[in-house]
Amino acid sequence: MTKAIMIQGAGSNVGKSMIVAGLARAFLRRGLRVMPFKPQNMSNNAAVTLDGGEIGRAQALQALAAGVAPLTDMNPVLLKPESEVGAQVIVQGKRIATVKARDYAALKPSLMAPVLESFHRLAATCDLVIIEGAGSPAEINLRDGDIANMGFAEAAGVPVVLVGDIDRGGVIAQIVGTQAVLPAEDEARIKAFVVNKFRGDPSLFDAGLAEIATRTGWSSLGVVPWFADAWRLPAEDVMDIAGTKGGALKIAVPRLNRIANFDDLDPLSSEPGVTVEIVEAGRPLPGDAALVLIPGTKSTIADLQFFRAQGWDIDLKAHVRRGGHVLGICGGYQMLGTAIIDEDGIEGQAGRHEGLGLLDVVTEMKPEKRLALTKALYLPTGDAVQGYEIHIGQTDGPDRARAWLQVEGRSEGAASADGLVRGCYLHGLFTSDAFRAAYLAELGGESSGLTYAADVEAVLDALATHLETHMDLDALYALAGDVAPAAIRSL
Structure with missing residues (x-):
């Protein structure tokens, strides 16, 4: 039983x-x-x-x-x-x-x-x-x-x-x-x-x-x-997000007020040659970052306003002028466009909201949510990428002509003419080792050869051994109760 x-x-x-x-x-x-x-x-x-x-x-x-x-x-x-x-x-x-x-x-x-x-x-x-x-x-x-x-x-x-x-x-x-x-x-x-x-x-x-x-x-x-x-395991709570001091390649991540699906950062934090710096509210984006990664958010329009309130919009444009790279994922992608249109007030106040203007795309908020486990190709190298989509909104515009992912036969993402600014809806893409190595190389970094999935498995095994060593698991299992048939219990 x-x-x-x-x-x-x-x-x-x-x-x-x-x-x-x-x-x-x-x-x-x-x-x-x-x-x-x-x-x-x-x-x-x-x-x-x-x-x-x-x-x-x-x-x-x-x-x-x-x-x-x-x-x-x-x-x-x-x-x-x-x-x-x-x-x-x-x-x-x-x-x-x-x-x-x-x-x-x-x-x-x-x-x-x-x-x-x-x-x-x-x-x-x-x-x-x-x-x-x-x-x-x-x-x-x-x-x-x-x-x-x-x-x-x-x-x-x-x-x-x-x-x-x-x-x-x-x-x-x-x-x-x-x-x-x-x-x-x-x-x-x-x-x-x-x-x-x-x-x-x-x-x-x-x-x-x-x-x-x-x-x-x-x-x-x-x-x-x-x-x-x-x-080294994916963090559950936003309060657990922390920067990691690694190598010379710095990735700056502004901590949005409604940051979501921040597990995108975990494979990057595991790279020994990468320093991930979480930028708290009230602090400027660092001038020595190779990449500013704008993560997902549960409230894109509210976090766009929050982003501006910190002065990060000014820092971000200065970063691009210096030749720095920008990547927006999901809500971060939407924020990078010229506008977000929310006629139905799905995220609050209805209307048109001006974006950061670093990508020539416009997002229209729609009530339907896309949920999908996704396989893709990174078009510059042909490397396979696995991830997932979890978003509302549809994004289109001239910079979509420079899509850099192919997802199940359709183009995905957008890029600026100079290639410094990119966005996409695909979460989890950095768990794909070949893509992560290629992307970090574009930023001037070197691949460590890390196999991220195997690294997570090894940590889970070490965690299990840790508990086996310090907890009485035989006693715990003996305390477990038999599950009664569902029909017996009702409220």
């Missing part, structure tokens, strides 16, 4: 996603068919699935760790923030609405049915489902209608392991305090705890582990030391 265990956190960013990925790989190596699952995620870093939808990028990484294709059922509810108060709601891979935060509370209870449907569909195909919570169950003000933590655990009848983060300090209070505020029935679902991100000799925390176990009655599954190679 299929088993399931839920990994919840004593706070946000305690390392749940990484632990689930490592556990998925570890149990795969033990011969089990594993499926990752996250009932609700909030992220603009999305992945396109084989079944034509979108899920959080972290669940796609966990699927890779488990050796299975990413499916919409792995993350049935995805919230993609579009403003400070509203988010797009994706259910089983498809957009159903854009709602304000206060209205989502009313919508949430209706989402438990598709969440459970996805969970049971996954469970029917595997030996073990490893479930990731969101935020913390200690946010008891969100308990009514909850589908992300204890609400789901109760509905699905699954046991919980609680993870605390010692790196930020106060881990005893995190874990013991979580127990103190939980209702008795929720507290009873937690069977064990893990202390994550320890730096130094883990035995120095033996007394702390004993104190937590004594105060909570929960068993310890171990202290997990800091995993130094975590940065």
